Amino acid sequence: MPLLSSGRLRSKVRVSSGEEAKSLVSDATYQEAFAWSSVILPFLFPALGGLLFGYDIGATSGATISLQSPELSGTTWFNLSAVQLGLVVSGSLYGALFGSLLVYPIADFLGRRRELIIAAVLYALGGLITAYAPGLGVLLVGRLLYGLGIGLAMHGAPLYIAETCPSQIRGTLISLKELFIVLGILLGYFVGSFQINAVGGWRYMFGLSAPVALLMGIGMWSLPPSPRWLLLRAVQGKGPIQEYKEKAIFALRKLRGRPTGDRVSERQIEDTLVSLKSSYTDDAKGSFLEVFQGASLKAFIIGGGLVFFQQITGQPSVLYYAGPILQSAGFSAASDATRVSVVIGLFKLLMTGVAVLKVDDLGRRPLLIGGVSGIALSLLLLSAYYKFLGGFPFVAVAALLLYVGCYQISFGPISWLMVSEIFPLRTRGRGISLAVLSNFGSNAIVTFAFLPLKELLGAENLFLLFGAIALISLVFVVLIVPETKGLSLEDIESKILK
Secondary structure (H helix, E strand, C coil): CCECCCCEECCCCCCCHHHCCCCHHHCCCCCCCCECHHHHHHHHHHHHHHHHHHHHHHHHHHHHHHHHCCCCCCCCCCCCCHHHHHHHHHHHHHHHHHHHHHHCCCHHHHCHHHHHHHHHHHHHHHHHHHHCCCCHHHHHHHHHHHHHHHHHHHHHHHHHHHHHCCHHHHHHHHHHHHHHHHHHHHHHHHHHHHHCCCCCHHHHHHHCHHHHHHHHHHHHHHCCCCHHHHHHHHHCCCCCHHHHHHHHHHHHHHHHCCCCCCHHHHHHHHHHHHHHHHHCCCCCCCCCCHHHCHHHHHHHHHHHHHHHHHHHCCHHHHHHCHHHHHHHCCCHHHHCHHHHHHHHHHHHHHHHHHHHHHHHHHCHHHHHHHHHHHHHHHHHHHHHHHHCCCCCHHHHHHHHHHHHHHHHHCHHHHHHHHHHHHCCHHHHHHHHHHHHHHHHHHHHHHHHHHHHHHHHHCHHHHHHHHHHHHHHHHHHHHHHCCCCCCCCHHHHHHHHCC
């Protein structure tokens, strides 16, 4: 898309000065003018919530090695049982599950901005408590608090970004949040590799999250609330409509860097409010189960289905096998788990970058269909490798890289993108909390069921099972998942969900 010399995006249609304030509702055809400098901070600070989620994944792998070492743990309680170690590793996952449940009834009350501020506080507390833990009990409390922060951040971040950014770059920015998660994983791996030989290194690995969380909290405090959330509160009858409308106009002006009194922001807010009023009827107002009705149910099937298939196609299990697969191919780096993790992480980062660059160009469906097809193929190749191609290790390496690459251009970023944009505004907070719950719940199921299934079925049949599930998920994408490229959030609600 061509750029004006001022750095603002040019509309795809010719408009006169009197038409400058086109409706947000119709911005599928009208591309909102904006300055890139005004988009950076409203994206960056919520995205730090994703980075801190990824950091926990990366740092925990090194921290558990350090924590169990008699020489390096710096504690007298390093001799952890398998159950205790499992609780340390999965403590943040349980916290995220609980956070997803907790936020369901209060998401619309808190608002996206306050939710992310609370998430930052929980991240900081969890990181500090874990870093200074005098014993296992306190350590587990810190892990749980950190996980609560993950649950709130993974709910609030895509909401805030989707509701505040221009629609023509929404896909790019939500996908870029996934890039921040991968960056966080890499950061955790690097910190782990640097601190792995330090006495008490695990404390540094966990504690480094605190200053990043502080930056996230300060940043979110400086940003305005989501204008769409303010208008939602207005039509919910939580206060005078005019007062919320003025707050929404002020918030949009601050987000876009526009001067006081500009007419563009006023017109955009007015049109969004009209659209909200027309879709927000009183008959279902305040219904706790409304997310399972009508358009919201359709949205939940799409969004919840994507994050569910994202996990049950075996993503945790395939990465679990990354080390042995690379070792079988004779890669010397495979002897060092942290180095292998960095290699895989760098490839994940590269392929996520491809998705970021292409999601608003190619669209959601082509990337999903192509990526999920590749995932199915890679899983079938892994099954064949363990069944009868063991003498050809390059097949396993190619399958592993194919899986990671295809996941990162499809399920990885696009599932969260679709979740953030598919729900109607009135149920968006509760709908996304259920989708986050589905994601962490299915992640837990796959993680804990992997070893029993491996012993029961064998690696070759387990990957064959995952491959069959991937084919089912491909059918789901082809038949159920719509294309939302270029549509405003209001257009998605009126044109796709009705």
